[in-house]
Amino acid sequence: MSRDRDYPDVVAGPFEAPPVSFEDRAGRTVEIRPYDGSDAEYEAVVEMYVAFDPADRAQGIPPGSEARIRSWLDGLLEKGSLNVVAWDGETAAGHATLVPDGDTYELAIFVLQAYQEAGIGTRLMRGLLGYGADSGVDRVWLSVERWNKPAIGLYEKLGFGISDAESFEMEMSARIAAGDHTG
Amino acid sequence: MKVLLGLGGGDDSLRALERTVNRAADAGDDLTVAILDDPGADPSVADVEREAESALAAAGIDAEIRRVDGDLGSELVTMAEAEGFDRIAIGGGTTSPMGKIQLGSTAEFVLLNSHVTVSLVR
Numbered sequence: 001m002s003r004d005r006d007y008p009d010v011v012a013g014p015f016e017a018p019p020v021s022f023e024d025r026a027g028r029t030v031e032i033r034p035y036d037g038s039d040a041e042y043e044a045v046v047e048m049y050v051a052f053d054p055a056d057r058a059q060g061i062p063p064g065s066e067a068r069i070r071s072w073l074d075g076l077l078e079k080g081s082l083n084v085v086a087w088d089g090e091t092a093a094g095h096a097t098l099v100p101d102g103d104t105y106e107l108a109i110f111v112l113q114a115y116q117e118a119g120i121g122t123r124l125m126r127g128l129l130g131y132g133a134d135s136g137v138d139r140v141w142l143s144v145e146r147w148n149k150p151a152i153g154l155y156e157k158l159g160f161g162i163s164d165a166e167s168f169e170m171e172m173s174a175r176i177a178a179g180d181h182t183g
Numbered sequence: 184m185k186v187l188l189g190l191g192g193g194d195d196s197l198r199a200l201e202r203t204v205n206r207a208a209d210a211g212d213d214l215t216v217a218i219l220d221d222p223g224a225d226p227s228v229a230d231v232e233r234e235a236e237s238a239l240a241a242a243g244i245d246a247e248i249r250r251v252d253g254d255l256g257s258e259l260v261t262m263a264e265a266e267g268f269d270r271i272a273i274g275g276g277t278t279s280p281m282g283k284i285q286l287g288s289t290a291e292f293v294l295l296n297s298h299v300t301v302s303l304v305r
Binding site for chain 2: 058059060061063072075076079081097099100101106108143167168169
């Protein structure tokens with residue numbers, strides 16, 4: 001995990017930090033906010049993952065059973081991850097996280113099936129990267145299935161570059177440090 | 184069943200060791216353990232070999248332990264075919280900080296090249 005990765009020379013962004021509210025392509029009002037650690041938000045996120053289509057799992061994540069979902073989320077929170085959630089009222093529609101990995105962060109994003117292809121993923125990514133940059137994060141990486149062209153296209157549009165194309169999963173990386181933008 | 188267990192030394196290797204040895208004891212498998220002889224490995228080859236010996240002793244079974252040079256994946260596939268193994272068992276991957284399963288190059292090579300059944304131990 002701590003092996004050297006290449007990062008793009010150009011800093012991505014800037015990204016607006018959440019909270020951010022917008023209307024998605026299905027006409028729903030969606031708000032993106034940093035996760036507040038309350039029981040209500042925790043349970044809403046658990047509920048989202050319990051409803052998650054197993055066909056959209058990636059590399060074993062999210063886990064399949066509620067007990068495993070809870071212990072996986074607890075693990076993320078204990079590691080000091082930065083989390084943002086996309087809300088449709090009190091329903092968690094998406095969750096994105098930056099998990100500390102040495103002096104870098106591993107990124108992952110999940111959008112509930114009923115909320116996919118509505119522009120929420122892009123806004124959630126921008127919200128997470130804005131929140132991360134505000135929190136002092138610079139180097140960020142993620143892994144993505146090489147067949148998942150829509151996701152790879154989204155990450156590239158946001159400023160991620162391919163850092164490892166030789167293993168099963170493709171790795172991409174970005175730098176997001178606030179204040180380093182030239183333009 | 185004639186089983187070839189490949190150990191690279193990662194956390195997933197040690198889990199594969201424990202479970203494959205226990206299964207061999209239960210099922211009466213004829214087990215051979217191949218350890219990658221990488222001078223720079225951490226844990227060292229000798230450490231991994233000691234782990235293998237103590238797991239075998241704890242399960243009360245005998246197994247040949249071999250050190251293999253070079254590329255573990257290609258060595259496992261070659262040995263399995265040349266010596267009539269029924270199955271190759273290897274570690275099923277490490278997990279990233281956020282819990283994603285990641286397959287290493289050994290697992291990828293063995294999965295794509297082996298003509299015998301492969302167990303990825305989770």
